[in-house]
Amino acid sequence: MPKPSRLGYIQSYPHLLVDFGDGDFNSCLRATKTFKAGDYVAPLELGKLTKGPKTYTSVQYGPGSNDHIELNSDLVYINHSCDPNVAFDLSSSDPSEWHVRALRRIETGGSVTFFYPSTEWDMDQPFACECRAKTCLGSIYGAKYLTLSQLAAQRWISPYILKLVAEREKSL
Numbered sequence: 001m002p003k004p005s006r007l008g009y010i011q012s013y014p015h016l017l018v019d020f021g022d023g024d025f026n027s028c029l030r031a032t033k034t035f036k037a038g039d040y041v042a043p044l045e046l047g048k049l050t051k052g053p054k055t056y057t058s059v060q061y062g063p064g065s066n067d068h069i070e071l072n073s074d075l076v077y078i079n080h081s082c083d084p085n086v087a088f089d090l091s092s093s094d095p096s097e098w099h100v101r102a103l104r105r106i107e108t109g110g111s112v113t114f115f116y117p118s119t120e121w122d123m124d125q126p127f128a129c130e131c132r133a134k135t136c137l138g139s140i141y142g143a144k145y146l147t148l149s150q151l152a153a154q155r156w157i158s159p160y161i162l163k164l165v166a167e168r169e170k171s172l
């Protein structure tokens with residue numbers, strides 16, 4: 001189940017709802033209540049996660065090229081933004097603590113977004129970003145293709161991504 005479908009849709013989390021659009025990639029996840037900065041938006045429940053190869057729906061959890069999980073829940077509909085409102089925090093060595101956290105206030109009905117290169121080093125499916133943020137980076141390929149200052153401008157970057165960037169900078 002890479003993506004829950006519109007047909008027979010059952011919400012995965014009480015305060016998050018998929019807004020299904022037409023076409024393959026035009027859906028998003030919306031908040032059905034207001035979240036404050038720092039609030040837990042959703043846990044990454046271990047029972048739902050599956051390890052697997054890198055895909056456009058997977059989330060990286062470590063520095064290795066095989067360190068990817070499928071979310072198997074509505075969280076897969078969280079779009080990228082260059083000015084995101086949540087962090088995917090998979091930094092704990094205890095996976096039961098992995099979670100999605102609000103980086104700033106999210107109003108009821110607001111689209112939930114994260115900065116994909118905060119978890120992804122080299123993405124399976126790069127795209128031309130349509131986030132419309134003033135700080136939009138244009139094309140999103142993964143952290144490997146961003147400068148240190150572009151990454152440093154973000155509120156949250158996963159520790160293993162920062163480590164990979166540090167290794168890249170050292171080898172220059």
Ligand SMILES: C[S@@+](CC[C@H](N)C(=O)[O-])C[C@H]1O[C@@H](n2cnc3c(N)ncnc32)[C@H](O)[C@@H]1O
Binds near residue numbers: 024056081127131
């Ligand atoms: C995991 S899906 C996210 C949900 C997706 N919108 C959908 O309807 O299935 C990731 C894909 O959504 C699209 N996407 C996500 N954020 C985007 C953005 N800011 N601009 C353009 N496309 C985006 C891209 O095609 C990307 O490969």
